Amino acid sequence: MAERQTQRDPHKGPERPQRRDARAWAWAVPATPIGPLLLAATDEGLVQVVFHAAEKTAAEAVARLTRRLGAEPTPVPSAATGTAATGTVAAPAAPRCAEQLAEAIRQVESYFAEDTKAFTLSLDWSLTTGFNRRVLRELAAHVPYGTVVGYQDLADRVGEPGAARAVGMAMGSNPLPVVVPCHRVVESDGGIGGFGGGLETKRSLLALEGVLPQPLF
Secondary structure, X not given: OEEEOOOOOHHHOOOOOOOOOOOOEEEEEOOOOOOOOEEEEEOOOEEEEEOOOOHHHHHHHHHHHHHHHOOOOXXXXXXXXXXXXXXXXXOOOOOHHHHHHHHHHHHHHHHHOOOOOOOOOOEOOOOOOHHHHHHHHHHHHHOOOOOOEEHHHHHHHOOOOOOXXXXXXXXXXXXXXXXXXXXXXXXXXXXXXXXXOOHXXXXXXXXXXXXXXXXXX
């Protein structure tokens, strides 16, 4: 499993000054049964999960997060995340964001090994706001492993019965898929519904949790 950290290109000139509200963060790309997942964490907790994080997708995600969080990612020693790291800087102690990242990697790996049924990670909700955040918090707290909920049911739970369509949009913009389990949200007529990571990924996650049968091939 390889952690891929950004390395400054010396031909790009001086780094941009950090914003006053800049936040320390770190990232890694562990391999999983559904493909590489980019995990990013701040000092507060896991802040983003990105599906299908091959090199180009990972680079784009890191660039977006750099803009959103106002700082380049923190280089961390490989020992901090338990992965082989590239372009990292050794440090006597891992920064807090690296500790949050290491715990996220550990729990995600345990989930895919079918050992973890409930994530206990600290989460940084700063990439979502308002209605979307309310819906995602409800989903994370009250739709457990191996169960599903309808878009309408989730709208009802947050006191917005007319917002089933908006729930679907909130799922599509979820910055923390897998950990905040938007794959567990399905259509009321039994349809699987949409999914930002692709329907095959959604089926794989539901099969892992025993909601759908495992594919034969």
